[in-house]
Amino acid sequence: METLGSSECNLGVLETLSDNEIQEVTESYDGFFTTVESLIAGTGDSSVEQEFVSHVYCLCKYGLDSLVRDHFLRSLEQAFEKSGASSFWHHFDAYSEKKHTNYGEEIHEVLCKALEEISIEKKCHEKCLSIVVHALQSFKEQSSDAKQNSDAENVHLLSRFRSMLSSTLMTTLPQHFPEILHWYFKEKLEELSVIMDEDDIRKHESDCMDLDEKLRNKNGEMDVDEGYPQGKYSRHDKLVKNIGKVVRDLRSIGFTSMAENAYASAIFLLLKAKVHDLAGDDYRTSVLGSIKEWIQTVPLQFLNALLSYLGDSISYSTTSSGLTSPLACCPSPSFSRVVTPSEGIVRWKLRLEYFAYETLQDFRIAKLFEIIVDYPESSPAIEDLKQCLEHTGQHSKLVESFISSLKYRLLTAGASTNDILHQYVSTIKALRAIDPAGVFLEAVGEPIRDYIRGRKDTIKCIVTMLTDGSGGNANGSGNPGDSLLEELMRDEESQENVGFDDDFHTDDKQAWINASRWEPDPVEADPLKGSLSQRKVDILGMLVDIIGSKEQLVSEYRVMLAEKLLNKTDYDIDSEIRTVELLKIHFGEASMQRCEIMLNDLIDSKRVNTNIKKASQTGAELGESELSVDTLTSTILSTNFWPPIQDEPLELPGPVDKLLSDYANRYHEIKTPRKLLWKKNLGTVKLELQFEDRPMQFTVSPTHAAIIMQFQEKKSWTATDLATAIGIPIDAFNRRVNFWISKGVLRESTGTDLNANVFTLVESITDSGKNESEELLAGDEESERAIASVEDQLRKEMTIYEKFIMGMLTNFGSMALERIHNTLKMFCVADPSYDKSLQQLQSFLSGLVSEEKLEFRDSMYLVKK
Amino acid sequence: MNSYYVKLLFLYLIVSPGNRWHAVASWTWDAQDETCGICRMAFDGCCPDCKLPGDDCPLIWGACNHAFHLHCILKWVNSQTSQAHCPMCRREWQFKE
Numbered sequence: 001m002e003t004l005g006s007s008e009c010n011l012g013v014l015e016t017l018s019d020n021e022i023q024e025v026t027e028s029y030d031g032f033f034t035t036v037e038s039l040i041a042g043t044g045d046s047s048v049e050q051e052f053v054s055h056v057y058c059l060c061k062y063g064l065d066s067l068v069r070d071h072f073l074r075s076l077e078q079a080f081e082k083s084g085a086s087s088f089w090h091h092f093d094a095y096s097e098k099k100h101t102n103y104g105e106e107i108h109e110v111l112c113k114a115l116e117e118i119s120i121e122k123k124c125h126e127k128c129l130s131i132v133v134h135a136l137q138s139f140k141e142q143s144s145d146a147k148q149n150s151d152a153e154n155v156h157l158l159s160r161f162r163s164m165l166s167s168t169l170m171t172t173l174p175q176h177f178p179e180i181l182h183w184y185f186k187e188k189l190e191e192l193s194v195i196m197d198e199d200d201i202r203k204h205e206s207d208c209m210d211l212d213e214k215l216r217n218k219n220g221e222m223d224v225d226e227g228y229p230q231g232k233y234s235r236h237d238k239l240v241k242n243i244g245k246v247v248r249d250l251r252s253i254g255f256t257s258m259a260e261n262a263y264a265s266a267i268f269l270l271l272k273a274k275v276h277d278l279a280g281d282d283y284r285t286s287v288l289g290s291i292k293e294w295i296q297t298v299p300l301q302f303l304n305a306l307l308s309y310l311g312d313s314i315s316y317s318t319t320s321s322g323l324t325s326p327l328a329c330c331p332s333p334s335f336s337r338v339v340t341p342s343e344g345i346v347r348w349k350l351r352l353e354y355f356a357y358e359t360l361q362d363f364r365i366a367k368l369f370e371i372i373v374d375y376p377e378s379s380p381a382i383e384d385l386k387q388c389l390e391h392t393g394q395h396s397k398l399v400e401s402f403i404s405s406l407k408y409r410l411l412t413a414g415a416s417t418n419d420i421l422h423q424y425v426s427t428i429k430a431l432r433a434i435d436p437a438g439v440f441l442e443a444v445g446e447p448i449r450d451y452i453r454g455r456k457d458t459i460k461c462i463v464t465m466l467t468d469g470s471g472g473n474a475n476g477s478g479n480p481g482d483s484l485l486e487e488l489m490r491d492e493e494s495q496e497n498v499g500f501d502d503d504f505h506t507d508d509k510q511a512w513i514n515a516s517r518w519e520p521d522p523v524e525a526d527p528l529k530g531s532l533s534q535r536k537v538d539i540l541g542m543l544v545d546i547i548g549s550k551e552q553l554v555s556e557y558r559v560m561l562a563e564k565l566l567n568k569t570d571y572d573i574d575s576e577i578r579t580v581e582l583l584k585i586h587f588g589e590a591s592m593q594r595c596e597i598m599l600n601d602l603i604d605s606k607r608v609n610t611n612i613k614k615a616s617q618t619g620a621e622l623g624e625s626e627l628s629v630d631t632l633t634s635t636i637l638s639t640n641f642w643p644p645i646q647d648e649p650l651e652l653p654g655p656v657d658k659l660l661s662d663y664a665n666r667y668h669e670i671k672t673p674r675k676l677l678w679k680k681n682l683g684t685v686k687l688e689l690q691f692e693d694r695p696m697q698f699t700v701s702p703t704h705a706a707i708i709m710q711f712q713e714k715k716s717w718t719a720t721d722l723a724t725a726i727g728i729p730i731d732a733f734n735r736r737v738n739f740w741i742s743k744g745v746l747r748e749s750t751g752t753d754l755n756a757n758v759f760t761l762v763e764s765i766t767d768s769g770k771n772e773s774e775e776l777l778a779g780d781e782e783s784e785r786a787i788a789s790v791e792d793q794l795r796k797e798m799t800i801y802e803k804f805i806m807g808m809l810t811n812f813g814s815m816a817l818e819r820i821h822n823t824l825k826m827f828c829v830a831d832p833s834y835d836k837s838l839q840q841l842q843s844f845l846s847g848l849v850s851e852e853k854l855e856f857r858d859s860m861y862l863v864k865k
Numbered sequence: 866m867n868s869y870y871v872k873l874l875f876l877y878l879i880v881s882p883g884n885r886w887h888a889v890a891s892w893t894w895d896a897q898d899e900t901c902g903i904c905r906m907a908f909d910g911c912c913p914d915c916k917l918p919g920d921d922c923p924l925i926w927g928a929c930n931h932a933f934h935l936h937c938i939l940k941w942v943n944s945q946t947s948q949a950h951c952p953m954c955r956r957e958w959q960f961k962e
Contacts, residue, residue, distance in 0.1 A: 632885065682889035
């Protein structure tokens with residue numbers, strides 16, 4: 001028996017005792033045992049208690065007080081294990097099999113009941129404990145021990161009891177209990193948030209409340225503890241009190257952390273659901289504000305109420321007030337007093353907000369591709385994301401996820417180059433908003449740039465996008481018809497104005513402010529790519545970067561411009577002038593010189609045209625078959641400055657030819673000694689064919705017009721004859737004549753051989769569905785472009801180098817692109833010097849490969865055998 | 866046969882403001898030579914000091930029938946202390962009437 005004593009127990013005392021005394025000890029020991037049992041079972045009355053106290057006194061007298069304590073605690077533990085713990089868990093046995101999503105309503109009651117029971121049990125045990133403590137205390141007082149000592153003893157005993165209690169419960173904890181708790185809190189919180197929502201609606205109805213709240217918000221206070229009218233919050237109060245009671249009970253049986261985990265995870269779950277709910281797929285509104293507000297109104301208010309409720313319960317159940325922080329909410333049973341936010345609440349607020357930032361950020365990043373697709377409209381979402389990232393700092397996550405979605409969704413063969421470019425521009429704009437330094441843009445833009453460089457039509461698309469109003473404005477802010485270039489200019493102007501301001505006031509103070517505003521590059525910055533100040537985000541620059549050099553862009557633009565100008569019949573070139581002016585600002589006047597001359601030609605043509613008309617009005621009367629000079633307008637080019645223009649011979653019908661030569665003569669008169677050289681195949685003809693019942697209008701190329709006009713003389717022609725009559729090769733003629741056949745104006749009947757087919761004019765147009773006026777510019781066949789494309793030009797220019805390259809490769813075997821480029825640069829210095837870029841050479845070489853002159857293997861070029 | 870004839874007669878170019886023949890031409894100085902003998906630039910281009918060809922940078926013929934950019938030959942004539950000569954044929958330079 002005595003060996004049970006702890007090391008504190010001085011068993012040596014027993015050896016010095018007399019028989020009588022031993023007898024006394026044994027008796028009181030036995031008595032102590034029985035009384036303990038009856039006390040714990042709760043059967044004893046006051047007499048048992050007195051007996052128990054006397055036994056304790058007796059044992060203490062012989063220094064066996066530690067024995068008393070240990071035995072008492074052990075018996076409490078056994079009793080608790082037998083009745084308390086098992087019956088507590090027994091309540092939840094029924095739910096062990098079920099999934100945690102459907103515990104049903106009754107679990108609330110079960111939980112409450114179980115907790116109530118166990119806390120009654122616990123209270124009863126605590127009462128027993130207090131008897132022991134009392135007895136020990138009074139004994140010590142008698143034996144004039146220090147008072148503080150006994151206080152410490154009291155605390156010690158109680159804490160031992162508590163840890164015993166919770167460890168007993170923990171060791172028998174069934175696996176599904178945490179889930180039950182979690183589910184319980186989730187349910188309750190959802191209920192609470194519904195109540196809050198209702199209140200919210202009510203709150204918005206009363207304006208003064210709202211105003212009040214705003215005022216409070218402005219003062220930087222938290223509005224969670226606002227004084228609401230009692231009636232409104234009674235339901236809410238009740239609910240919080242219920243939850244509070246559960247939490248308190250859980251705490252009292254030592255489940256503090258488990259309870260906290262449970263309600264924290266429930267809150268986070270609710271918050272996540274709320275974020276997803278609010279964020280949704282609508283990127284046109286900013287949700288961060290409303291999320292914050294929601295955090296403020298629902299979970300924080302709940303936590304505040306809960307903590308303040310627990311606050312006074314803690315100080316009630318523990319004798320030591322040191323456990324609650326001095327900042328903790330003072331007991332406020334009515335929840336109607338304004339309380340300064342406690343430290344705990346502030347911590348919770350930060351936790352919740354961070355979680356909200358992270359959730360929203362993850363959510364937005366996952367959808368970043370869509371957000372950027374409709375960027376200017378979705379800028380609120382971008383703004384949200386920016387704020388979130390500022391708090392979480394997880395930019396790299398954005399970069400990774402966005403690059404992978406780009407690769408998956410955009411950089412595929414199915415996406416058109418135009419779409420990719422638009423997305424690229426939107427990406428630049430959006431990421432510039434998120435990260436002005438452009439570090440992440442650098443990382444994200446890389447794959448797009450690499451991909452798009454491999455496409456053939458990239459340059460063309462970029463130029464179209466830059467200069468063409470309709471193309472640049474597909475997703476556009478700004479006025480319709482503005483090109484991307486103009487938009488960029490506007491942006492830049494506004495940026496420059498800001499920058500100018502900064503430079504303007506650079507006195508010492510300003511310099512100091514600038515210096516103090518300096519921020520280091522983000523850690524992800526690539527040190528090779530220059531520092532913040534140099535890395536100015538310039539959309540145009542980035543686009544030009546894709547192309548390779550501005551010269552390529554300019555020459556592509558020149559071809560486009562030439563084509564556009566040649567198709568103009570009204571000399572209206574205002575938008576082109578504007579574009580060229582803008583390009584001049586970016587690329588310098590020298591590189592845009594030729595474009596300017598082209599525009600000037602148009603202006604001059606207009607002037608010359610009016611002059612000639614004026615002169616001819618005073619001229620001689622027109623013959624009957626002659627056409628009035630009013631019919632003719634012309635564009636007069638300075639050929640040297642235009643891209644190479646494809647010239648085809650063409651015999652025009654007599655009257656037109658006469659008209660043209662008259663016009664040329666007048667020009668010569670006005671502008672001696674200059675002469676006009678007609679490019680007869682170029683231009684546009686609007687003509688009207690008069691049939692029996694109705695006229696038909698066409699807008700066609702001169703070649704088409706020449707063909708149809710031949711039918712004025714003769715109703716049917718053979719192909720060879722007609723081709724000779726208008727002076728074009730037979731194959732070109734066959735191509736052109738198809739237009740009239742497809743329009744139902746001519747009919748083809750097969751002759752003896754292919755070139756002897758006979759074309760006849762159709763008597764009446766059978767297809768009455770066609771309307772009388774048909775507008776079509778019959779120049780859309782691919783070989784009919786008036787201007788040689790840049791590729792064609794390049795090929796022509798590069799052919800002189802072909803011999804060099806072939807010779808080089810025969811001598812050296814195989815060579816890499818770089819080396820070919822360098823060798824050409826080194827040796828082709830004389831007329832014509834080699835001035836092509838690496839990309840140009842590459843495209844030329846790949847042309848040679850496709851012609852099977854060269855072979856491309858392991859990034860080396862070699863002569864095909 | 867008769868109806869055909871009528872139709873074909875009606876097939877013509879209608880002269881109205883909307884229906885026109887818009888032709889394309891290029892101009893040239895009719896100079897019998899490609900480039901200016903002084904600046905070696907194309908006649909149909911412009912001299913190195915000019916930006917716009919055509920009216921802004923005209924050609925001029927000398928009495929010897931050699932043509933130059935006006936700006937080029939004027940520079941040449943002004944740089945000569947005594948009587949200027951045609952850079953091509955060394956004859957005395959006279960502007961052609």
